[in-house]
Amino acid sequence: MDSSITEEQDFLDAAMARRDTLAAHLRDELDHDATDRVEVARQRMLRRQYEALRQAGEGLVFGRLDAVDGTVRHIGRIGLFNAPAEGSPDASLDASRDASRDEDEPLLVDWRAPAARPFYTATAIEPQGQRRRRHIRTTGSIVVGVDDEPLVGGGSDASGGGDGLDGLVGEGALLAALDERRTGQMTTAISTLQHEQDAIVRADATGPLIVQGGPGTGKTVVALHRVAYLLFTYRQMAERAVLVLGPSARFLDYIARVLPALGETAVVAATCDTLLPGVTVGRTAGRAVEEIKGRAMWQGVLERRVAALVPAARELKMRWDGDFYVIPAAVVAQALTSAVQGRTYHRARAVFAEQLHQLLADTVAEQRESLLDEMEEGYEDILSRFSVEPSGAASRSDLDGLLSEDEIDELRERIAGNATIARFVESVWPTLEPQTLLRDLLHDPDLLARLAPELTPDEITAVVAEPESWSSGDIPLLDALWELLGDVEEPRPQGEFTADKARSQRGWVYGHVVVDEAQELSEMQWRMVLRRCPSRSVTAVGDIDQTEAAHRHTTWSQAVRAVLGDRWTPAELTICYRTPREVMELTGPVLFEAGSRNAPPRAVRSSGVLPWQLAVTTGELAGIAAQSVQELQQRWEGGTVGVIAPGSRIPGLRAALGDVPLLTATQSKGLEWDATLLIDAEAIAAEPRGFNALYVALTRCTQELGRLTITDPDQPPG
Numbered sequence: 001m002d003s004s005i006t007e008e009q010d011f012l013d014a015a016m017a018r019r020d021t022l023a024a025h026l027r028d029e030l031d032h033d034a035t036d037r038v039e040v041a042r043q044r045m046l047r048r049q050y051e052a053l054r055q056a057g058e059g060l061v062f063g064r065l066d067a068v069d070g071t072v073r074h075i076g077r078i079g080l081f082n083a084p085a086e087g088s089p090d091a092s093l094d095a096s097r098d099a100s101r102d103e104d105e106p107l108l109v110d111w112r113a114p115a116a117r118p119f120y121t122a123t124a125i126e127p128q129g130q131r132r133r134r135h136i137r138t139t140g141s142i143v144v145g146v147d148d149e150p151l152v153g154g155g156s157d158a159s160g161g162g163d164g165l166d167g168l169v170g171e172g173a174l175l176a177a178l179d180e181r182r183t184g185q186m187t188t189a190i191s192t193l194q195h196e197q198d199a200i201v202r203a204d205a206t207g208p209l210i211v212q213g214g215p216g217t218g219k220t221v222v223a224l225h226r227v228a229y230l231l232f233t234y235r236q237m238a239e240r241a242v243l244v245l246g247p248s249a250r251f252l253d254y255i256a257r258v259l260p261a262l263g264e265t266a267v268v269a270a271t272c273d274t275l276l277p278g279v280t281v282g283r284t285a286g287r288a289v290e291e292i293k294g295r296a297m298w299q300g301v302l303e304r305r306v307a308a309l310v311p312a313a314r315e316l317k318m319r320w321d322g323d324f325y326v327i328p329a330a331v332v333a334q335a336l337t338s339a340v341q342g343r344t345y346h347r348a349r350a351v352f353a354e355q356l357h358q359l360l361a362d363t364v365a366e367q368r369e370s371l372l373d374e375m376e377e378g379y380e381d382i383l384s385r386f387s388v389e390p391s392g393a394a395s396r397s398d399l400d401g402l403l404s405e406d407e408i409d410e411l412r413e414r415i416a417g418n419a420t421i422a423r424f425v426e427s428v429w430p431t432l433e434p435q436t437l438l439r440d441l442l443h444d445p446d447l448l449a450r451l452a453p454e455l456t457p458d459e460i461t462a463v464v465a466e467p468e469s470w471s472s473g474d475i476p477l478l479d480a481l482w483e484l485l486g487d488v489e490e491p492r493p494q495g496e497f498t499a500d501k502a503r504s505q506r507g508w509v510y511g512h513v514v515v516d517e518a519q520e521l522s523e524m525q526w527r528m529v530l531r532r533c534p535s536r537s538v539t540a541v542g543d544i545d546q547t548e549a550a551h552r553h554t555t556w557s558q559a560v561r562a563v564l565g566d567r568w569t570p571a572e573l574t575i576c577y578r579t580p581r582e583v584m585e586l587t588g589p590v591l592f593e594a595g596s597r598n599a600p601p602r603a604v605r606s607s608g609v610l611p612w613q614l615a616v617t618t619g620e621l622a623g624i625a626a627q628s629v630q631e632l633q634q635r636w637e638g639g640t641v642g643v644i645a646p647g648s649r650i651p652g653l654r655a656a657l658g659d660v661p662l663l664t665a666t667q668s669k670g671l672e673w674d675a676t677l678l679i680d681a682e683a684i685a686a687e688p689r690g691f692n693a694l695y696v697a698l699t700r701c702t703q704e705l706g707r708l709t710i711t712d713p714d715q716p717p718g
């Protein structure tokens with residue numbers, strides 16, 4: 001056996017043994033019941049570490065850096081120390097974060113640690129003090145191969161990529177990974193992340209970062225590895241969790257295993273449609289209405305709507321203990337003004353209610369005082385008629401009718417707890433339900449015309465004509481209303497883990513938000529994203545040329561101007577890892593037709609299989625599609641085949657294709673298969689933004705693309 005394989009096998013055995021010892025130790029610790037909050041917090045941390053160890057079985061060690069000064073560092077999925085510091089198991093993990101400590105060199109450096117960085121970025125031109133990079137290929141606990149790249153002394157494949165692509169890192173390992181059969185689930189790429197990807201993974205997270213990249217350039221890979229990097233580097237982020245927004249439930253399912261495999265659990269995955277607990281999207285609206293509802297101007301419309309619902313100042317007559325008390329309009333006006341100051345509708349209402357309780361208590365006390373004054377005057381009058389001096393014993397205070405401050409406080413509390421008073425406050429300033437409020441607004445043409453002068457009469461008619469159930473475009477409007485109204489009561493997060501709490505609470509503020517396929521977001525959806533991360537620690541990845549959504553943005557500046565202005569940082573990915581060169585060659589004209597003046601990304605590899613095309617009649621389509629899929633499945637045995645077709649043809653194909661994924665171009669966003677069968681590309685291109693959709697459809701395969709064109713497109717689909 002190759003001596004370097006033997007050497008790495010020995011190392012892997014030692015790392016596995018260390019991992020097992022630590023995992024056993026942590027399991028023992030976790031068996032103890034936590035008795036106080038400190039212990040609960042510690043147990044939570046240990047559980048996280050245990051999970052990370054448990055998940056790190058596959059690919060525990062994948063790389064090695066040999067420095068010019070003779071230092072050898074192994075790079076792995078997690079960091080491990082040689083021995084627990086002072087018997088503390090938790091000091092053994094994450095140790096790689098300060099791997100530069102001389103006295104305690106880690107056994108294994110976590111891929112996210114600064115010490116691991118040259119593994120992703122060192123080149124023969126900039127070796128960063130490294131002599132050699134080694135990729136270690138493993139299957140389970142067995143080392144099956146190593147790929148060495150000398151970084152000094154020439155001969156490196158790190159500086160000269162395959163087929164004219166410069167700057168590839170670990171080309172052999174990369175190409176092997178890219179050529180693997182697809183399973184329908186995305187996997188991690190920690191051992192083969194490329195230089196431009198690594199730069200984005202580790203970029204500063206203090207403001208919005210928008211990553212443009214063509215199909216297959218690893219945007220999703222980068223976004224997910226960035227989450228793992230940020231959670232590792234900024235531990236406090238885990239306390240607030242990270243939100244990952246994807247385009248569809250199918251996509252979230254496709255990426256579901258990546259973050260757990262990287263040991264990260266403080267993550268909530270959602271689509272814009274599922275962000276509001278308890279609200280579901282029940283239908284698909286037309287493009288025109290979706291475009292209207294996505295416009296940033298709705299924020300102002302909703303703000304005006306809510307502001308108009310704050311009651312006007314008027315005199316209030318309240319009944320307490322059988323008597324009526326009057327709060328003058330001017331006093332009510334003052335209370336309203338101070339309540340509203342920068343508060344949400346319901347918060348302002350709560351403050352106003354408190355003020356009203358106090359005002360009533362004070363008025364009751366005052367009236368009582370003036371009653372006593374009157375009684376006292378009457379009493380003095382009687383005494384004077386009898387020529388008797390009022391004695392100290394008969395003074396007003398001795399009548400004991402005045403309320404002390406404590407008694408006024410107690411009275412206020414009784415008023416605050418009184419159901420009749422609560423009903424009175426509700427009649428003056430009602431609590432509101434966002435869903436009812438939005439429905440009423442969207443179905444009232446006069447109100448819309450008044451509050452949304454930006455809309456044309458035709459646009460108002462289109463909005464009003466929509467059914468009552470919610471579509472995607474309604475969710476950000478509801479979210480905005482929810483924010484403006486605020487909660488009636490303080491929400492209580494549900495669940496033990498941060499991610500569960502975050503998921504259950506609409507107003508949860510995340511430590512970071514990642515948006516995939518961000519080009520699809522409307523301006524109102526962007527607002528919904530930023531509401532969840534006011535610090536604007538956001539990473540958005542997308543391809544403006546794949547945009548299919550109803551909005552009309554064709555550049556990132558246009559897409560985010562209304563919500564981010566120019567306060568965002570652009571980044572770019574330029575190399576296509578998924579789609580082979582033979583297929584990418586078809587995409588240039590499609591991209592041009594889509595209105596883009598960008599070139600498609602450069603494919604990193606060729607599959608050696610030319611795309612093919614077959615012309616069929618509508619009558620033949622289902623049968624030939626089924627046969628083609630079967631052939632592709634045989635050719636790419638152990639892998640996956642997907643079929644993309646226009647929506648109108650899907651019902652007719654479903655029965656013939658059985659369990660094979662059969663999707664529209666939009667539904668296929670972000671997904672990939674070894675082979676794709678693309679049906680009726682012309683019909684896809686004929687839809688609004690159809691060439692963008694076709695661009696998506698063409699770029700889903702990692703190996704082979706087959707196309708069925710229809711010779712009699714006027715025939716109704718079978």
Ligand SMILES: Nc1ncnc2c1ncn2[C@@H]1O[C@H](COP(=O)(O)OP(=O)(O)OP(=O)(O)O)[C@@H](O)[C@H]1O
Pocket residue numbers: 174177178187189192193194197213214215216217218219220221222543577578669670671672699
């Ligand atoms: N550095 C890498 N190492 C190994 N595989 C990679 C790497 N970068 C990307 N890939 C693979 O390339 C394919 C495309 O990656 P990904 O889905 O992240 O691209 P994308 O830019 O999001 O594509 P699209 O916009 O078309 O959905 C995936 O199979 C992914 O695993």
